[in-house]
Amino acid sequence: MSRISVRGFAVASATAVTAVGSVVGVASGSTAQNNDAEATAADATLLADMPAGQQAQVQTASLTQQADVQAIAADVSAKKDAEEAARKAAAQTAIEKKDAAEKAAKAAQEAKEREEAEAKASRSASTASFPVQSSYTVAQIQAMARQVVPSDQWTCFSNIVDHESSWNYRAVNPSSGAYGLFQALPGSKMSSVGADWQTNPGTQIKWGLNYMNERYGSPCGAWSFWQANKWY
Template structure:
């Protein structure tokens, strides 16, 4: 071997310890240098025993082998880091999705509770606003007189709905009787005697009937307007 081509020797075992990948790469170069056409061994210790062949690798190729080994190690570390980051991101996404679902469920329950509370408050306000006005007892009442009673007893925001129902049920005739069912009065109560819960004069006093009808709409539907919405959909209430 020429003096100008003399190369430094390296420790094969040092290569094996530094990187199994590097030793494999060195084995490939050794196979080329020795003329071998077989596959290089993956056993680092076996390659380390052949110190004579490895020592003859030119210094430049040794540097290339070392660089390749470091590059492979860096690539492997980068892949591992990417996999770990992806796993962490997926776990974080699952956790966030679960937290979002719980938050939405709580918000829905709160909205439902708030709506229920508002409805109850409106119902109480409607009932509280009903005036227990006393009207002089008469032998008979005109439609205008009955409607005047209703405007004083029914909350202003509910009166139109209330009036719509009475229009359809009895046309404001407080003595109206359904020939087939026997339903009676402004609201066609069935039986009519149920209106006695607010006054014994339910057959002859429109004010008593109005009080009963308003209480019925509030207790069953929440308000006259909700009762009217039901009536429009079903043609009864």
């Protein structure tokens, strides 16, 4: 290779490197990119003095380096996008977990309030005082029951009594001997509430409500079981 061609090759190589530096400067936002571009333009004049074959080699090398720089820049951009997507996904997961925790806490609070209401109703049923009469109409018995049965449980409570005794507090099952409004078997178990369980529907109501709350959680729990099994 002649002295001129060697010098030209060196200059052209420097031109290629400078061109690559320009690309990097543009990708990174460097303030030196204008100076790099001017240097590239100046060196390009020297590149024209080189033989065509050498020019092609230098230009190929320059394009390859530029492609490498662009690939690196693309990789950096892709990495940033992936990190941003991961950050957003983590934030969304945190929000979902928070919402789930709040819903669980709310459900637990509602369950606690229901339990307290049922316990209060049970205590009210145990301590309620009803006037003693020689006989009672269905309307009177239902009015007594409404005093102690929570309003949201009334329909379920009433459905069970309707099916068990039709509100007849002296009803007796001829086969089993089950007795009263709730067809307790044996009927004598209602004596835990009062000795007048055979003649006082108020005593039976106290026992029946306590039984439903203790065994099924509520009258509606007892009614759901009754519907599935035809007994409770």
